[in-house]
Amino acid sequence: MIRINKLSKNFGNKEVLKSISHDFELGKVYGIVGENGAGKTTFFRCMAGLETHAGDITSSIKPLKDSLGYLQTEPYFFPRITGKEYLQLFANSHDETEVDFAKQNIFDLPLTKYAEDYSTGMKKKLALLAVLLQKNEVIILDEPFNGVDIHSNLVIKEIIDKLGKSGKTIFICSHIFSTLTDVCDEIIFMDEGVFKKVYQLSDYTQLEEEMKKKTILESVDRLDL
Numbered sequence: 001m002i003r004i005n006k007l008s009k010n011f012g013n014k015e016v017l018k019s020i021s022h023d024f025e026l027g028k029v030y031g032i033v034g035e036n037g038a039g040k041t042t043f044f045r046c047m048a049g050l051e052t053h054a055g056d057i058t059s060s061i062k063p064l065k066d067s068l069g070y071l072q073t074e075p076y077f078f079p080r081i082t083g084k085e086y087l088q089l090f091a092n093s094h095d096e097t098e099v100d101f102a103k104q105n106i107f108d109l110p111l112t113k114y115a116e117d118y119s120t121g122m123k124k125k126l127a128l129l130a131v132l133l134q135k136n137e138v139i140i141l142d143e144p145f146n147g148v149d150i151h152s153n154l155v156i157k158e159i160i161d162k163l164g165k166s167g168k169t170i171f172i173c174s175h176i177f178s179t180l181t182d183v184c185d186e187i188i189f190m191d192e193g194v195f196k197k198v199y200q201l202s203d204y205t206q207l208e209e210e211m212k213k214k215t216i217l218e219s220v221d222r223l224d225l
């Protein structure tokens with residue numbers, strides 16, 4: 001179990017997370033949707049131990065942050081580090097020293113090139129492979145499909161599915177709705193720093209309708225087309 005209890009986060013006087021409380025069962029795939037600025041990344045960063053916050057995040061996995069892999073929306077790469085060195089760094093940090101790079105490189109990335117010179121999608125795929133190498137129990141994927149090609153999109157979906165089936169706990173945020181409904185056991189709709197509503201598998205059609213109405217129809221109607 002990962003228990004979120006009255007989690008709040010302010011940046012200056014802006015309240016970004018507003019006393020969120022929620023229990024997450026381990027071994028499930030969770031999706032988080034919400035408009036830009038809703039607080040999804042801030043929530044993930046708090047879980048990953050990268051932000052100070054009020055309230056508690058507790059878990060039966062102790063310490064949670066040592067068993068948690070985090071794919072950031074825009075991964076950072078040290079200058080002049082090759083793809084291979086980047087993967088090795090991540091592997092070393094979790095004592096996974098024997099890496100079979102040829103086997104691991106399922107996206108055929110140019111691992112001898114500097115990671116900073118990769119395209120957006122290639123960077124995302126390299127960062128994802130690095131997180132997977134660590135074999136964490138909990139994995140946060142912040143927009144894993146952002147910028148990647150259609151083929152890799154399908155591969156990533158398959159990876160998430162497999163991780164979920166193997167008992168890992170996954171959190172995904174994506175603006176591509178179908179990628180979430182295909183792989184998630186539960187989807188949380190986040191709005192202005194709160195968990196507005198939790199949708200189970202059987203409610204996904206309803207969620208899609210509600211999202212369409214809120215985020216598409218009402219705004220497009222304002223354009224008087």
Ligand SMILES: Nc1ncnc2c1ncn2[C@@H]1O[C@H](COP(=O)(O)OP(=O)(O)OP(=O)(O)O)[C@@H](O)[C@H]1O
Pocket residue numbers: 011016034035036037038039040041042043
């Ligand atoms: N380091 C920071 N300093 C100040 N404000 C911040 C910081 N990080 C995030 N914010 C603000 O917090 C709010 C939530 O941002 P966050 O990135 O968590 O939203 P999000 O739901 O992930 O958005 P998106 O879908 O665009 O990625 C936004 O108003 C953002 O401007």
